[in-house]
Amino acid sequence: MFNDQIGKQSNKVKNAVERGAVKKFAEAIGDLHPIYFDEETGRLSRYRNNIAPPTFPRIFDYGTIEGLNLPNKGLIHGEQTFHYSRPLVVGEVVYCYSKVKNYFEKKGNFGQMGFLVLESFGEDEAGNVIFSSTSTIVISEAVRKVLVK
Amino acid sequence: MSTLTQLQVGESLTEVQLEPVSRMDLIKYSGASGDFNPIHTIDDEAKKAGLPGIIAHGMWTMGNLAKLFTAYYEEGFIQDYSIRFKGMVFLNDVVTLRATLTEKQDPLLRFKVQAVNQQGNEVLKGEVVYHQYGH
Numbered sequence: 001m002f003n004d005q006i007g008k009q010s011n012k013v014k015n016a017v018e019r020g021a022v023k024k025f026a027e028a029i030g031d032l033h034p035i036y037f038d039e040e041t042g043r044l045s046r047y048r049n050n051i052a053p054p055t056f057p058r059i060f061d062y063g064t065i066e067g068l069n070l071p072n073k074g075l076i077h078g079e080q081t082f083h084y085s086r087p088l089v090v091g092e093v094v095y096c097y098s099k100v101k102n103y104f105e106k107k108g109n110f111g112q113m114g115f116l117v118l119e120s121f122g123e124d125e126a127g128n129v130i131f132s133s134t135s136t137i138v139i140s141e142a143v144r145k146v147l148v149k
Numbered sequence: 150m151s152t153l154t155q156l157q158v159g160e161s162l163t164e165v166q167l168e169p170v171s172r173m174d175l176i177k178y179s180g181a182s183g184d185f186n187p188i189h190t191i192d193d194e195a196k197k198a199g200l201p202g203i204i205a206h207g208m209w210t211m212g213n214l215a216k217l218f219t220a221y222y223e224e225g226f227i228q229d230y231s232i233r234f235k236g237m238v239f240l241n242d243v244v245t246l247r248a249t250l251t252e253k254q255d256p257l258l259r260f261k262v263q264a265v266n267q268q269g270n271e272v273l274k275g276e277v278v279y280h281q282y283g284h
Binding site for chain 1 (some may be wrong): 167174177180181182184186188198206207208209211212213215216219220222223226227228229230231232233234255257282
């Protein structure tokens with residue numbers, strides 16, 4: 001039922017790697033290493049600045065994919081990947097967008113399960129990709145039936 | 150282990166056992182990540198979704214696991230981090246995080262990573278490809 005969405009993508013949204021947000025995120029995952037928040041540690045590092053944890057892109061705004069209506073309940077996060085060309089640096093601007101990479105269904109423990117693969121990107125000002133990520137969202141038959149109504 | 154370069158295939162990074170999962174952990178992650186799906190924080194909503202109780206965000210556990218690599222930031226960075234979520238993490242679960250080197254192919258180090266609960270069941274597993282800077 002999401003087949004016709006494959007290839008659709010959102011408009012790029014300007015995001016910033018905010019210092020306070022990085023610290024709060026590092027705290028929330030119990031990874032309060034000074035490289036993420038201590039300015040002196042950042043300055044003395046090879047990055048000349050603080051960096052962000054690898055799963056930090058979770059917090060970015062990736063815009064809206066027109067016509068993709070996902071329920072806000074009943075979704076299962078099945079898989080997640082990140083690919084980086086370099087770590088994200090505190091203070092930098094990142095342009096983010098997502099696209100529907102794939103959708104398929106297969107028989108599972110709870111009936112015909114739907115698998116929606118969203119791919120997201122973060123680019124620098126020049127358009128170079130800093131990171132990409134994929135999220136595989138599992139949508140059960142019960143949830144899809146509600147969507148059809 | 151002071152550097153990743155010294156690590157041999159088959160050896161592991163020092164594993165980390167997390168404190169029992171608390172509701173406050175998940176409230177904090179909701180706030181920091183912007184993922185306010187109530188099955189992670191509110192009992193009634195979790196029950197309505199057919200769960201025995203609130204569960205941790207998969208991304209909370211995945212985020213925690215990455216800290217096994219944080220101290221090596223001068224040596225390289227996580228180039229690829231791929232996870233399959235295998236099981237749910239409930240309140241008071243005790244999660245242990247592990248990473249084992251499976252392949253060295255300069256400049257890349259490939260690790261098998263996993264998080265297990267107190268019963269020894271895998272809650273997530275996957276791979277980290279670590280990119281070492283030139284040396």
